[in-house]
Amino acid sequence: MTAIASRQAPLHQARRAVLGAVLSDIESRRPLVLLKAPPGSGKTHVLVRAAALAHHRGLRVAVATQTNSQADDLCRRLGKEFPSTGAHRFTSSSHDPGDLGSAVTVISAGRDLPAEACVVVATTAKWASTKDVPEFDTLLVDEAWQMPWSEFMLLAPVAPRFVLVGDPGQIEPTVTIPVPRWETSERAPHRAAPAVILGDASIPRVVRELPVSTRLPHDTVGLVRQFYDFPFDAWSGPGERRIELSTTRTRRTGVDAAIERLGEGSLSLLTLPTPAEGVPSDDRELAGACAEVVRRLLARRAVAVMGDERATLTPGDIGMVATHRAMNARLVEALGDLAGPVRVDTPERWQGLERKVMVAVHPLSGVMSPTGFDLATGRLCVMASRHQVGLVVVSRDHVGDTLDECVSVADQAPCAEDANGRGHALHTAAWRCLAGA
Amino acid sequence: MNDFDAVLRFRAYCAGRPLPVGATVAWGRPAAAQTLVVAFVRMAGETSPWAIAWGTPDRPPHVASVPDPRRADDVRAMAMRFGRDLLRSFGHPEHGTQLDVAQAAVVVPGASHVEMFHQLEYRYARARKVPDAEVDEVNTLGRLCGWIFREWHRPAQTLLVDATQSLREAWAIPTEDLRQQHLGFVLAWLTTGGDRDARSLAAERAEADSVGITLDPTLERDALEPLLSSWNTARQQERHDAASAAAIAGIVEAEVRRRWQLAVDGWRHLQGDARPTTPAFAQLAALTQGEYERQWRAAETARTEGKEPFVPDPETDRLGQAAASRFFAHQYAAEVGENALLHGDRDRVARAVLAGQALLGTIKGVRDEGTGRTTTPVWTIETPLDAPTRFREGSKVEVAGAQGRTGVLRAVTARDDVRVLELVITGQKTGRGAHRHAADPSFVGVTVAMLASNMAELTKMKSFRVWDGAGAGAWLTHGRTDPPHDRATRRQEDLVDFVEGLGGPR
Numbered sequence: 001m002t003a004i005a006s007r008q009a010p011l012h013q014a015r016r017a018v019l020g021a022v023l024s025d026i027e028s029r030r031p032l033v034l035l036k037a038p039p040g041s042g043k044t045h046v047l048v049r050a051a052a053l054a055h056h057r058g059l060r061v062a063v064a065t066q067t068n069s070q071a072d073d074l075c076r077r078l079g080k081e082f083p084s085t086g087a088h089r090f091t092s093s094s095h096d097p098g099d100l101g102s103a104v105t106v107i108s109a110g111r112d113l114p115a116e117a118c119v120v121v122a123t124t125a126k127w128a129s130t131k132d133v134p135e136f137d138t139l140l141v142d143e144a145w146q147m148p149w150s151e152f153m154l155l156a157p158v159a160p161r162f163v164l165v166g167d168p169g170q171i172e173p174t175v176t177i178p179v180p181r182w183e184t185s186e187r188a189p190h191r192a193a194p195a196v197i198l199g200d201a202s203i204p205r206v207v208r209e210l211p212v213s214t215r216l217p218h219d220t221v222g223l224v225r226q227f228y229d230f231p232f233d234a235w236s237g238p239g240e241r242r243i244e245l246s247t248t249r250t251r252r253t254g255v256d257a258a259i260e261r262l263g264e265g266s267l268s269l270l271t272l273p274t275p276a277e278g279v280p281s282d283d284r285e286l287a288g289a290c291a292e293v294v295r296r297l298l299a300r301r302a303v304a305v306m307g308d309e310r311a312t313l314t315p316g317d318i319g320m321v322a323t324h325r326a327m328n329a330r331l332v333e334a335l336g337d338l339a340g341p342v343r344v345d346t347p348e349r350w351q352g353l354e355r356k357v358m359v360a361v362h363p364l365s366g367v368m369s370p371t372g373f374d375l376a377t378g379r380l381c382v383m384a385s386r387h388q389v390g391l392v393v394v395s396r397d398h399v400g401d402t403l404d405e406c407v408s409v410a411d412q413a414p415c416a417e418d419a420n421g422r423g424h425a426l427h428t429a430a431w432r433c434l435a436g437a
Numbered sequence: 438m439n440d441f442d443a444v445l446r447f448r449a450y451c452a453g454r455p456l457p458v459g460a461t462v463a464w465g466r467p468a469a470a471q472t473l474v475v476a477f478v479r480m481a482g483e484t485s486p487w488a489i490a491w492g493t494p495d496r497p498p499h500v501a502s503v504p505d506p507r508r509a510d511d512v513r514a515m516a517m518r519f520g521r522d523l524l525r526s527f528g529h530p531e532h533g534t535q536l537d538v539a540q541a542a543v544v545v546p547g548a549s550h551v552e553m554f555h556q557l558e559y560r561y562a563r564a565r566k567v568p569d570a571e572v573d574e575v576n577t578l579g580r581l582c583g584w585i586f587r588e589w590h591r592p593a594q595t596l597l598v599d600a601t602q603s604l605r606e607a608w609a610i611p612t613e614d615l616r617q618q619h620l621g622f623v624l625a626w627l628t629t630g631g632d633r634d635a636r637s638l639a640a641e642r643a644e645a646d647s648v649g650i651t652l653d654p655t656l657e658r659d660a661l662e663p664l665l666s667s668w669n670t671a672r673q674q675e676r677h678d679a680a681s682a683a684a685i686a687g688i689v690e691a692e693v694r695r696r697w698q699l700a701v702d703g704w705r706h707l708q709g710d711a712r713p714t715t716p717a718f719a720q721l722a723a724l725t726q727g728e729y730e731r732q733w734r735a736a737e738t739a740r741t742e743g744k745e746p747f748v749p750d751p752e753t754d755r756l757g758q759a760a761a762s763r764f765f766a767h768q769y770a771a772e773v774g775e776n777a778l779l780h781g782d783r784d785r786v787a788r789a790v791l792a793g794q795a796l797l798g799t800i801k802g803v804r805d806e807g808t809g810r811t812t813t814p815v816w817t818i819e820t821p822l823d824a825p826t827r828f829r830e831g832s833k834v835e836v837a838g839a840q841g842r843t844g845v846l847r848a849v850t851a852r853d854d855v856r857v858l859e860l861v862i863t864g865q866k867t868g869r870g871a872h873r874h875a876a877d878p879s880f881v882g883v884t885v886a887m888l889a890s891n892m893a894e895l896t897k898m899k900s901f902r903v904w905d906g907a908g909a910g911a912w913l914t915h916g917r918t919d920p921p922h923d924r925a926t927r928r929q930e931d932l933v934d935f936v937e938g939l940g941g942p943r
Binding site: 016019020023024027028029030031032049052053056068081082083084085094095125128129135139149150151152153154155156157158159160161162176177178179180181182183184185186187188189190197203204281282324325326328329330332333339340 | 440587590753754755757758761767768771822823824825826831845863899902903905906907908910911912915921922923931936937939940
C-alpha cells in the first residue's frame with residue numbers, strides 16, 4: 001500500500017461509515033436526520049443513495065432543493081447512477097430543465113405525481129405552492145442550510161419524515177426585511193431550518209457529519225475548518241495538489257509571485273497598496289489585478305496537479321468571486337474576452353460549484369469600517385472553499401490593520417450568539433492564515 | 438450608500454443645500470385634523486415616560502408630566518390621559534370611528550420615540566397590578582401601543598411617520614449620516630436660507646439640543662436631580678412639595694414641547710413639498726388599512742363582543758406559525774412597496790439601476806414568435822456590459838412604468854461591450870390602456886428599465902398557508918402531535934454495498 005493509500009484508507013472508512021449510518025436511518029425510518037457536510041464532501045453522493053435505497057424499499061420519496069438548477073443536476077445524477085429508480089422532475093411548465101436523460105420523467109401538474117413508490121425532485125417553492133400533495137414517506141432536503149424555517153414550515157404536508165442535508169458553514173438564508181421582532185423567537189422564521197432544529201433540544205433528531213472534503217486541498221481545509229463546529233479532514237495530503245507553471249517569468253511582478261506560490265500551497269494572497277484617499281466599491285485597479293492573475297496563469301500554461309492527474313488550465317477551470325455586483329461588473333470588464341469562460345459571480349451564486357483555481361476579491365477589501373454584514377462568515381467561507389487546487393485572494397493591504405482596529409459591536413438579541421464577534425475573530429484568523437501562506 | 442446617493446449628496450454639497458431625492462414623495466398629505474403628533478421624554482435609564490406631548494399640528498399640544506417617572510401610579514394616570522386620545526384617534530371601537538388610513542398619520546420626531554410605544558406595550562398590555570376598574574383600559578392602551586410598534590416595523594406602511602426618516606428619504610443632505618439622525622439638524626439644513634455655511638452653522642446650533650426621548654444629561658443632573666430629590670424627600674415625610682413639582686413640570690414639559698414642535702415642523706415641511714405624491718401611495722395605504730383592521734381593530738371589536746382574542750407577546754411571536762405568517766406578511770409588503778414605488782418614479786428607477794436592482798437597456802428588435810392567435814412577443818435588448826446586474830437567464834422581470842408587463846430573460850449573451858438580452862414578454866402581451874401591444878415595432882429604439890419581477894402574491898399566499906398544521910410533517914414544523922416511530926426491525930446487510938448494487942453495472 002502506498003503512503004497516499006494508507007493515509008486515505010481510514011478516511012475512506014470514516015466516510016463509508018457515515019454513509020452506512022444515513023442509509024440505516026432511512027432503512028429504520030428515523031423521523032428526523034440532519035447531515036452536516038463540509039464543502040466538497042459528497043453530500044449529493046449520500047443524497048442520491050438515500051433516495052435510491054428508500055425507493056428500493058418501496059417508499060415514496062420527495063426531494064426538495066433550493067433552486068431549479070440544483071434540482072435538475074440532482075435528477076441527472078440520479079438518472080445516471082441509479083437509472084432503475086426512475087426519478088421524476090416536478091417543475092412548473094415555464095421552466096426548461098434541459099436534457100435530464102431518459103431515466104427521468106418531467107411532470108408539471110400535481111395530479112401527475114405518482115401514487116406508488118417513487119423519487120420526485122422539486123424545489124422547495126414548488127412543493128410549498130402545490131395544493132393537495134399526496135403524502136410521501138420521506139422528504140429529503142438538499143442544501144437545507146439555505147432554507148429558512150418559514151419556508152420549511154410550508155413543507156409540512158409533504159411527508160412525516162425528514163432528512164436534511166447541507167453545509168452549515170455557508171451563507172445563511174437571504175433576508176430582505178428587518179427581523180428584530182423574531183430574533184428571540186424559538187422558531188425564528190428567517191433562520192436556517194436546521195439551525196432552528198438544532199437550537200431546540202426537545203426535537204428528537206439524529207445528527208451525522210461527513211468527515212472528509214474531497215474537493216479542498218490539504219492546507220485549505222486547515223483554513224476552512226475553523227468555520228465549522230465539527231471536525232473534518234482533507235482527502236488530499238500535503239503537497240498532492242499544486243499549480244505547476246510551464247514557463248518561467250520574464251519580469252518580477254506581484255501577480256507572478258502570487259501564482260508561483262500556488263506551487264507550494266493552495267492559498268496565495270496578492271495585496272495592492274491602499275490609496276490614501278480611500279477605495280471605491282468598484283475598485284478597477286483591483287479588478288485589473290484579478291484579471292491579470294487569470295491571464296498570467298493561462299499565459300504561463302499553468303498545470304493543475306491533483307495527485308496523479310495533471311491538466312493544463314483552461315479558462316473554464318478558473319472562477320472569480322466578489323461579494324458586490326458592482327465589483328463583479330468591473331471584473332467582467334477587466335477580463336474582456338475571457339469573461340464567459342471564466343465564471344464571475346457572487347458567493348451566493350457560487351454555492352455548490354467548484355473550479356480548479358479561484359480568484360477571490362477579499363470581502364473586506366476597501367471596507368474601512370466593517371459592519372455586521374461585512375463580518376458575516378458565510379461569504380468568506382464560500383469564497384475560500386470553491387477551489388480544488390489553488391485560491392488567489394486579491395485585496396487592498398489595509399485589511400489586517402482594519403481588523404486590528406475594528407471593535408465589533410455585540411448587537412445580537414438576548415441569548416443569541418455574538419455573530420459579529422465571531423465573524424471578527426474568524427476574519428482575523430483567516431487573514432493571518434492568508435498573509436502567512 | 439450606492440453610487441446614486443453618493444453622487445446626489447455630492448451635488449447637494451456643491452449646491453450648498455439639500456436636494457430632492459425622487460420625483461415623487463411617499464407622503465399622503467393628511468389634513469392637520471387627521472394627524473396626531475406625539476413626543477416623549479424620559480429619565481435616563483428608565484423606560485417610563487416623564488412627559489408626553491400630543492395633539493394635532495394646527496393647535497397647541499396637550500402636555501402631561503409626572504414629578505418622578507419611577508412612580509408607577511402617577512405614570513399610569515398620565516399615560517391614560519394620553520391613551521384616551523390615542524384610542525380615539527385610532528378609532529377604537531369604544532372610543533371612536535374606524536380610521537381611514539389613507540387620510541391619516543401619526544407623526545413622531547424620531548425612532549427613539551417609536552421605541553416608547555414598545556415600552557408602553559411592555560408595561561400595560563398584560564398589566565394586572567392596577568386597580569380593577571382600570572385594568573381593561575390600561576390593557577387596551579398597551580395593546581394599541583404594541584400594534585403601533587409592530588406596524589411601524591412593517592415595510593411600506595403609510596400610517597406611522599418618523600419625521601426625521603421621512604425627511605431624509607425625501608432629501609439628500611450634504612452631511613454625515615450620523616448627524617442626520619437629529620431632526621433639528623435636518624430641519625435647519627432644509628429651512629435655513631443662505632449658503633452652505635449659513636445652513637451648516639444653523640444645523641450645528643440646532644444639533645446642540647437633544648431631540649431623542651432621553652433628556653440632556655447636564656440638564657437632568659444639574660437642574661432636575663436637585664428638584665427630584667427635594668420632591669421625594671417631602672414625599673417620604675408625607676408632604677407635597679408643590680414648588681419642586683411645578684419646577685420639574687416646567688422643565689420636562691418645555692423639553693417635550695420642543696420635540697413635539699420639531700415633529701410639527703417636519704410635518705409642515707413634508708406637507709409643503711411641491712413634488713406629487715407617488716401613485717403607489719394609494720396601494721400602500723390600502724395595505725396599511727388592511728393591517729390596521731385585521732391586526733388590531735378586529736381583535737378590539739371582538740373583545741367588545743365579549744370574546745378573548747389572542748394578544749401578541751410584546752417581545753416576539755412565540756408561536757411558530759404566527760412568527761412565520763407575520764414574517765411573510767412583512768416580506769409581502771416589502772415586495773409590493775419596492776416595485777410600486779419604482780413604477781411611479783424615474784429617479785427611483787435610476788437609483789435601482791445603479792444598485793444593480795434594475796437594468797436599463799435599449800430595445801433593438803421586436804418580433805412575435807406566436808403562431809395563430811397566440812402571441813409571444815420577444816424583445817432583443819442591449820445593455821452596457823459593465824452595468825451591474827443580478828439578472829440572468831431565467832430571471833423574471835417587469836418593465837418599469839408598465840406595471841404588469843412582465844417577461845422572462847430567455848438568453849443573456851455578451852458581444853463586444855454590450856450585453857444582449859432576449860426578453861420573452863409573458864404579462865400584458867397585447868397591451869392595455871395606454872400601453873401598446875408588446876410586439877409593436879415602434880418599441881425599437883425605446884429605452885426600458887427592467888425591474889426584478891417580485892413574487893408578492895406567492896408570498897402573500899404563504900402567509901396564510903403557513904397556518905395549516907394538518908400535514909404529516911406538522912409534528913416537526915408546527916409542533917403538533919408526536920413524531921412517527923422508527924421501524925422496529927432492522928436488516929443486518931451492508932447497506933453501502935447493497936445500494937451500490939442498485940446502480941447496476943458500471
